[in-house]
Amino acid sequence: LPSRQAPPPASSMGCAQSSSGQARRKSRQLDRERYGYAVDSDEEDLPKKPKSQQPLQLQKPEKQQKQSLANQQPEPEADQQLHPGRTRRVQIDSAIRVKYNVSSILHRTEHSNSLVLKAVHRDTHEPFALKLVPAARASRFRTELSAIRRARHPNIVRCVTHIETPRFLCLVLELATGDRLSQRLNERGRLPELQAAVYSAQLLDGLAHLHSFGCAHRNIRTENLLFYHVGPDSRLLIIDFACALLPDSPDSEALAPPGSSASETPEGVDGRPCGQPADIWAVGMVTVAMLTGRKSAPVRPGQPPLLPQSLSEPARQFLAACLRPDPADRPAAAEARRCAWLTAASAVTAPTAASQRSASSSSEARRAASQSGSSSRCSSSRLGDSQLSETGTELRSNSDSTCS
Incomplete structure (x- = not known):
């Protein structure tokens, strides 16, 4: 009869399991670096890397990403129009900022690509709503301005004045604090x-x-x-x-x-x-x-x-x-x-x-x-x-x- 082999001691089993786990994790890390995903199969079962594929670039740390984004210059056409889908800060022209202190965004209108801001007059401290329209919509802005300036009714929003800048056309409206x-x-x-x-x-x-x-x-x-x-x-x-x-x-x-x-x-x-x-x-x-x-x-x-x-x-x-x-x-x-x-x-x-x-x-x-x-x-x-x-x-x- 074949002689029975004694089981290895418990300490050696733990070391073997820990070493195998470390090897498996290391193999998965190498797979991520090579192919972009981890594979649990053997080396021969791994998919072949195409020759035309460029080596995968590792993701930069969060601190380096923030620093690189801060060093990037804004696009020259980004400030010409308002983009409702973007979360960047809107650059307000000095002709508007010299009179009004803008505090927050009230509403975005996608069909007209306009933005409504909450602002306070710097001299009178009276709150207003500023509607910014891109300068590309100047023709429709003239019609909107003519209609709202002629309207004088309690059930129509009141337009106080308007400001024209090279980038934006601004309507200064009375501020309504209610909801829609x-x-x-x-x-x-x-x-x-x-x-x-x-x-x-x-x-x-x-x-x-x-x-x-x-x-x-x-x-x-x-x-x-x-x-x-x-x-x-x-x-x-x-x-x-x-x-x-x-x-x-x-x-x-x-x-x-x-x-x-x-x-x-x-x-x-x-x-x-x-x-x-x-x-x-x-x-x-x-x-x-x-x-x-x-x-x-x-x-x-x-x-x-x-x-x-x-x-x-x-x-x-x-x-x-x-x-x-x-x-x-x-x-x-x-x-x-x-x-x-x-x-x-x-x-x-x-x-x-x-x-x-x-x-x-x-x-x-x-x-x-x-x-x-x-x-x-x-x-x-x-x-x-x-x-x-x-x-x-x-x-x-x-x-x-x-x-x-």
Whole structure:
């Protein structure tokens, strides 16, 4: 019988295992240096290194990487335009820095390649919002500047002045501390019907002022509606006039800009000119987003989005009028503002002297406003006739059920 060999001592087994582990780790390190990855098989099973392949350069330590990046000079064309995807610091021209102290970035707009900064005036210490537009977009900047300088309305962002530099065109705007309507819908979901009617009325008030001097915004969406402050009673502001259309604009700008709300209208999808009726369609889409809490499905020509079943009849009439496929059939902004649904919401939420004294007098004022409005009817033939007293009752019942 073959003689049995005695097992090696425990100490020698540990040394053998440790030495084999070190050899395996060393082999893996060599594989990483040769081929870029570790291989556990034998040497003959390793893939052959192509002759044309250059030797792999080892990654520099983090300290050397930072030092090499610091020594690199910036690209000469990097500061000519704003790149939303980059995280580098934006070089502000001295003509802007001498008047304003820039503190932070508020918003980046990809479709117009612009940047909104928060700044404080060095002399008056008043906060402002600076919108920087690349100098390459000078033609569109002139249109945006002309539209926003002529607008004087509580529901439109106010432009104080503008600054032109060789690299940037700067709009100095009033600073609004509230969030955007899109952010509020993402955080809180759908709004009560009464609150959505109030915001739609404010939106139409601002659009009626713009349309009065022939301006069409053409990019009304929840991202371009900003609250003036964070309080629940904040007013809504229309911002971003980069896609605006004026009466003296060239015919080449009559078509809907790509990515704008006008491009989602039936006339925009068909490639027809888009003007003020496109804003009315956008008001209907924004109202649907407020009532559902999400952005509607992509629009097809002649097919407006589906409406929730829980809407009141006056709200359905308002949305049906705004979302008519033919632009000629849609009401004007001032006409849509006089519809029964919005008029009743304004009557319920309008502040009065009696409502400021006590809660009891506030309820009496609301009841008197609803009773006095029951005798009047909506004068718009396109929106349909409905009594304000009935609409006010439906609005109050819907808002109570939603909040409960």
